[in-house]
Amino acid sequence: MKINRFDPPANIGDFTSNSELATKWNTYMSKNFSAGVKDVTKTVTGNGGGTCQFYNPVTNGHSEPDLDPADITWNGFPRKFLGNGPGVPPDFAKAEQLVSAGQARNQDEYLEWHVMRNTAGKITAIQFTCEGYDYYEFLGKEAPDMLLSLYQKFISPTVKKSDLFSGVKYNLLNRWNTHDGAMHLTHPANNLFAEVILGAQATVRRKNKAGVEVTSADTLCKCGGFGDEGRNSDPAIGAAVNALARQGRMITLSNPVGLYIDHIDDSSFRLPDGSHATGWFQIIRGTPGHTLRAVFAPPAGSMFTVSDIKIGGSAVQFGGQIAQKITMKLTGVGSVSTLIQNSPIACVASVGAAHITRSASSTDIPNELPTRGGR
Amino acid sequence: MPRRKRPVRHHATPPKKRDAKTSQPLEPLLNVHAIQGNILTGFNKDHQQLIALKIRNVEDTRRWLIRVLPSISSLFEVHQFNALYKARRVRFGQTPHGLIATWMNLAFSREGIAKLTSSADADALPDSSFRQGLGKDRAEFLGDPVPEGEGDPTARWLVGGTGRVPDILMIVAGDDPVQLASEIIRLRPGLKDGSGAPETMWEEKGEVLHDQPGHEHFGFKDGVSQPGVRGLISRKPKIYLTPRFLKRPADGSPEFSKPGQPLVWPGHFVLGYPFGDRSNGSRRDALPLARPWFKDGSFLVFRRLNQNVSAFKAFLVAEAARLARQPVFAGMTPERLGALIVGRWPSGAPFSRTPNVDNTSLANNDVSNNDFVFTVDTPPPDFLPKAGISADNFPRAMEGTHGPVCPRGAHIFKVNPRDQSSDVGSSFDTLTRRILRRGIPFGPSHPDPLRGDDGVERGLHFLCYQASIVDQFEFIQQDWANNSGAPTAGGHDLIIGQPGTPQRSLDLPAIASGNGAAKIETSARWVTPTGGGYFFAPSIPAIRTVLSRE
Numbered sequence: 001m002k003i004n005r006f007d008p009p010a011n012i013g014d015f016t017s018n019s020e021l022a023t024k025w026n027t028y029m030s031k032n033f034s035a036g037v038k039d040v041t042k043t044v045t046g047n048g049g050g051t052c053q054f055y056n057p058v059t060n061g062h063s064e065p066d067l068d069p070a071d072i073t074w075n076g077f078p079r080k081f082l083g084n085g086p087g088v089p090p091d092f093a094k095a096e097q098l099v100s101a102g103q104a105r106n107q108d109e110y111l112e113w114h115v116m117r118n119t120a121g122k123i124t125a126i127q128f129t130c131e132g133y134d135y136y137e138f139l140g141k142e143a144p145d146m147l148l149s150l151y152q153k154f155i156s157p158t159v160k161k162s163d164l165f166s167g168v169k170y171n172l173l174n175r176w177n178t179h180d181g182a183m184h185l186t187h188p189a190n191n192l193f194a195e196v197i198l199g200a201q202a203t204v205r206r207k208n209k210a211g212v213e214v215t216s217a218d219t220l221c222k223c224g225g226f227g228d229e230g231r232n233s234d235p236a237i238g239a240a241v242n243a244l245a246r247q248g249r250m251i252t253l254s255n256p257v258g259l260y261i262d263h264i265d266d267s268s269f270r271l272p273d274g275s276h277a278t279g280w281f282q283i284i285r286g287t288p289g290h291t292l293r294a295v296f297a298p299p300a301g302s303m304f305t306v307s308d309i310k311i312g313g314s315a316v317q318f319g320g321q322i323a324q325k326i327t328m329k330l331t332g333v334g335s336v337s338t339l340i341q342n343s344p345i346a347c348v349a350s351v352g353a354a355h356i357t358r359s360a361s362s363t364d365i366p367n368e369l370p371t372r373g374g375r
Numbered sequence: 376m377p378r379r380k381r382p383v384r385h386h387a388t389p390p391k392k393r394d395a396k397t398s399q400p401l402e403p404l405l406n407v408h409a410i411q412g413n414i415l416t417g418f419n420k421d422h423q424q425l426i427a428l429k430i431r432n433v434e435d436t437r438r439w440l441i442r443v444l445p446s447i448s449s450l451f452e453v454h455q456f457n458a459l460y461k462a463r464r465v466r467f468g469q470t471p472h473g474l475i476a477t478w479m480n481l482a483f484s485r486e487g488i489a490k491l492t493s494s495a496d497a498d499a500l501p502d503s504s505f506r507q508g509l510g511k512d513r514a515e516f517l518g519d520p521v522p523e524g525e526g527d528p529t530a531r532w533l534v535g536g537t538g539r540v541p542d543i544l545m546i547v548a549g550d551d552p553v554q555l556a557s558e559i560i561r562l563r564p565g566l567k568d569g570s571g572a573p574e575t576m577w578e579e580k581g582e583v584l585h586d587q588p589g590h591e592h593f594g595f596k597d598g599v600s601q602p603g604v605r606g607l608i609s610r611k612p613k614i615y616l617t618p619r620f621l622k623r624p625a626d627g628s629p630e631f632s633k634p635g636q637p638l639v640w641p642g643h644f645v646l647g648y649p650f651g652d653r654s655n656g657s658r659r660d661a662l663p664l665a666r667p668w669f670k671d672g673s674f675l676v677f678r679r680l681n682q683n684v685s686a687f688k689a690f691l692v693a694e695a696a697r698l699a700r701q702p703v704f705a706g707m708t709p710e711r712l713g714a715l716i717v718g719r720w721p722s723g724a725p726f727s728r729t730p731n732v733d734n735t736s737l738a739n740n741d742v743s744n745n746d747f748v749f750t751v752d753t754p755p756p757d758f759l760p761k762a763g764i765s766a767d768n769f770p771r772a773m774e775g776t777h778g779p780v781c782p783r784g785a786h787i788f789k790v791n792p793r794d795q796s797s798d799v800g801s802s803f804d805t806l807t808r809r810i811l812r813r814g815i816p817f818g819p820s821h822p823d824p825l826r827g828d829d830g831v832e833r834g835l836h837f838l839c840y841q842a843s844i845v846d847q848f849e850f851i852q853q854d855w856a857n858n859s860g861a862p863t864a865g866g867h868d869l870i871i872g873q874p875g876t877p878q879r880s881l882d883l884p885a886i887a888s889g890n891g892a893a894k895i896e897t898s899a900r901w902v903t904p905t906g907g908g909y910f911f912a913p914s915i916p917a918i919r920t921v922l923s924r925e
Contacts, residue, residue, distance in 0.1 A: 068891075068892050070864070071864035072864065073860035074798045075798040075799050075854075075861065079799060079800060082799070084659070085642075085659065086642060086643055086662070086842035087502050087503075087662075087842065087845060208626050210625060210626060215751045215794070216794060216796070217796030217801050218654070218803070219627070219628075232798060232799050235801060236797075236863070239750070243774070246774075247774075247775075247776040248776070262860050265857065265858055265875065266875070267518060267875020268875070270515060274526055312504075312507075312515065313511075313513065327860035327861060329864065338776055
C-alpha cells in the first residue's frame with residue numbers, strides 16, 4: 001500500500017478547512033510509523049531476525065497488490081473485570097468507578113465510557129469514546145480553539161478554555177474528560193501511538209526457550225513485550241498481525257489509522273413496552289463501522305431512561321452492560337507477496353504489563369520506545 | 376418397604392493440589408456414583424426419548440421419583456458400559472452385537488426445583504439464566520425469531536417457552552427401540568404413583584438417522600469435537616475419565632487428551648469441582664456452593680431446533696453457482712460451499728485438512744478427524760508411547776498462506792475457535808466456553824431435499840451440559856454465533872447464528888489461487904427453535920435426599 005498522507009481517524013472532518021493541520025497530523029502519524037519501523041528494525045537486525053516487515057505507507061509505501069484489509073476485532077468491555085469462574089458475573093461497578101480530575105479511567109480496551117444519572121440514580125445517557133488521547137493532545141497543541149469547540153459540542157456548552165488548559169498545555173485529565181464526561185480516551189495505554197507501535201512490534205516473529213515459534217495470542221503478547229496480555233485487544237491485535245508476519249508479508253495499518261467501534265449488538269435490548277431499543281445507540285462522531293464517539297441515550301421523545309432497558313430480562317444498571325455488547329476493531333493490511341522469511345527471535349525480558357504511553361506534554365516521538373513495564 | 380436413606384456424599388477437598396510424582400495439578404476424583412451418566416460421558420444411544428413433565432402434586436411427584444430413583448443412570452454405570460462397548464468393538468472390529476443398555480436421567484427447571492424444595496433453594500443455584508428460565512427474555516437474548524403476529528419468540532413453541540416451562544425433563548435412551556419403549560412405560564409417571572403424579576406435557580423420540588448414522592439432517596457428521604473432561608474415576612488404580620494419548624506440552628499451552636480434544640477442568644461442567652483459570656488454564660479451586668446438594672449437578676440446555684433441509688440445500692446450489700462465476704471461486708460446488716459454511720465436509724472430515732474434496736477415510740479416523748488448529752500449520756501430534764498410535768498420512772492442516780483456509784465464520788470456528796484468540800481472550804478462555812453436547816436428530820431424513828419442502832418436521836434435539844449457561848451455551852450462541860465480529864471478524868455462523876438483523880453474512884476467502892474474497896449473504900433461516908428449556912441435572916443423592924426426600 002502506498003498513500004499520500006495519513007488522514008485523521010475515521011476521516012473525520014476536523015482538518016477539512018485547515019490543510020496545515022492535515023499536514024501536521026500526517027507528519028505526526030508518519031513519525032509514529034517511522035518510529036515503529038526503526039524500533040522493529042533495531043530489534044530484528046540486532047537479533048538475527050531478518051528484516052523489518054512493518055512499513056510506513058507514506059514514506060515507504062509499495063505499489064504491489066495487498067490482501068483485502070483485515071479487521072481485527074475485540075470486545076469493548078475490559079477483560080480484567082470479567083468474572084473468573086463459571087457463572088461469576090463481571091464486576092460492572094468496579095469497571096466504571098467515577099474518576100476525578102487528574103485520574104484516568106480504568107478501561108483499557110480502547111473504549112471508555114462515562115455514565116450519566118439523574119437524581120433518582122437512573123442512567124440517562126452513556127458517552128462512549130474510542131479516540132486516542134494523543135489526537136487531542138495534538139489538537140491542544142495545534143488547534144486549541146477547535147479542541148474547545150469539540151468539548152463544547154460533545155460534552156457541555158459551558159466548557160471554558162481555562163478548564164482544559166494549564167497555561168498552553170492541554171490537560172487531558174481535565175474534569176470534563178474525567179468526572180464530568182468522556183471526550184476521549186484517558187487510560188495510559190489508549191492512544192494511537194500505542195496502536196501503531198503495537199502493530200509494528202507484533203510483526204516480529206518470536207520463539208520460546210525451546211526454540212518453538214510463539215503463536216498463541218497471550219503468550220506472544222508477553223513474549224514480544226507489546227501491550228498487555230490481560231486485555232482483549234492487545235493479544236488479538238498482536239496475534240493477527242503476527243500471523244501475517246509469519247506468512248512473510250509486509251504489513252501496515254489501514255489509513256485512516258484509528259481505533260473504532262465496529263458495531264453494537266443491541267438486538268436483545270428491550271424497553272418496558274416490549275419494543276426494541278432502536279435508535280438509542282447514536283453515532284455522533286465517525287460513521288457506522290468507523291465510529292469514534294457514540295451516545296447511548298433515549299431518542300428524542302422517548303419516555304424511558306437507559307435504566308428502563310432490559311437485556312435478556314436483566315435491567316441495565318451499568319454502562320458496562322452496554323459496553324459488553326460493543327465490538328471494537330482496527331484494520332491491518334498485508335501484502336499479497338510472502339517473500340520475507342524472517343527467523344523467530346527470543347522473547348524480550350518480562351518485567352510486567354506494558355502500557356505504551358504518549359507523553360502528555362509533547363507530540364514528539366521518543367527516541368527509545370517503551371516495552372513492558374512502561375508507565 | 377422404604378429404601379434405607381443414604382446421606383448425600385461429598386468428597387472432601389483434596390489435601391494437595393499437585394501430583395507428588397508428576398508435579399502436575401492434581402485432578403479431582405469424580406463422584407462417579409453421584410453424577411448423572413449423560414453429563415460427562417454421554418449416553419451415545421441410537422434412540423433417545425425426551426419426556427417433559429409437569430408437577431401437579433408434590434407428594435405424588437416425590438413418590439414417583441422414589442420409584443424411579445434406582446433407574447437413574449450414574450456416570451459410573453454409563454462409563455463402564457461405554458468402555459466395555461468400545462473394547463469389544465475394537466476387539467471384534469465391528470459393532471458388538473447384543474451388548475445393549477437403556478439409560479435414564481432427570482433434570483429440573485427452576486420451577487420444578489422450587490416446587491420440590493423452595494424458591495429460595497431454586498434461586499440459590501448459581502446461574503442467572505437458569506433462574507430466569509428459557510422464556511421470552513432469554514429467547515430474545517439468544518436472537519430467536521418472533522413468529523409473525525406474535526410478540527414472544529416462544530409463543531408457538533411445542534415445548535417450553537413463556538409460562539409453559541416443564542418442571543422436569545426425563546431423558547430415556549437405549550440401543551434397542553423395543554426395550555426403550557418398554558422402559559419408558561415402566562418409568563413414566565402414572566396412577567400407580569398417585570392421582571397427582573406428574574403429567575406428560577410433551578414427548579418426542581429422537582433417533583440416529585438410519586440412512587446417515589451420526590449425521591444431522593443437513594447431512595453433516597455431528598458431535599465430532601467434544602472437550603476432554605479432566606478428573607479421575609478411580610485413584611487406585613489411577614484411571615482418568617478421559618484417556619491420555621498425547622504428551623503434555625512443555626510450553627504451557629493447553630494440554631490435549633488426543634488431537635483436537637483439549638483437557639478441560641470438570642468445574643466447567645459439574646458444580647463443585649476445580650475449574651480452569653480463563654487467562655492461563657491453571658487449576659482453580661471449586662467455587663463455594665450455596666447449598667451442599669448442588670455439588671455434582673450440571674446445568675442442561677435443551678433446544679428443539681427445526682431444520683429446513685430443502686431451503687438449506689437450495690441455497691447451497693444457487694450460491695455455489697453464483698460464486699463459481701468468479702475466478703477465485705472457480706469450481707465451487709454445493710458440497711464444497713457447505714463444507715466452507717460448516718468447516719467440515721458431510722463425512723465429518725475437516726475442511727482444514729482436505730480443502731478440495733471430502734475424504735471419508737480421514738473422517739472415519741477418530742484421531743485424525745479432529746487433528747487441526749487454525750492459526751499455524753498444524754504440527755504432527757506427539758503421542759505417548761503407550762498410546763500405540765502413530766501419526767497419520769493425511770495432509771496436515773495448513774494455516775493458509777498458500778491455500779484455502781477454513782472461514783472464520785464457519786460453524787466449527789464460531790463455536791470453538793481452538794487456538795485462535797477470541798474477542799475476549801486466549802485459547803484458555805475458549806476452554807471455559809466449551810459445552811458437552813448430547814444432541815440427537817428427530818424426524819426422518821429428507822428423501823429428496825432439492826424437490827422442495829416435503830412438509831415433514833425434522834431437526835435436532837440439541838442438549839448440552841455445562842456449569843454456567845450464561846458463560847457457556849448463551850455466550851457461544853449470543854456473543855459468537857450471532858456476532859459477525861466474534862470470536863474474530865469473519866461473519867455470522869450461517870448455521871445457527873441469529874443476529875438481530877434479517878441479513879446474515881459470511882466472509883469467504885478465495886478457494887482458487889489469487890487474492891480475493893466474497894461475502895455470501897442470506898436472509899433465509901434454516902434452523903428455527905421450536906422448543907426448549909433450561910434445566911438443572913442434580914446429583915443422584917440430591918434427587919434422593921433433597922428432591923424426593925426418600
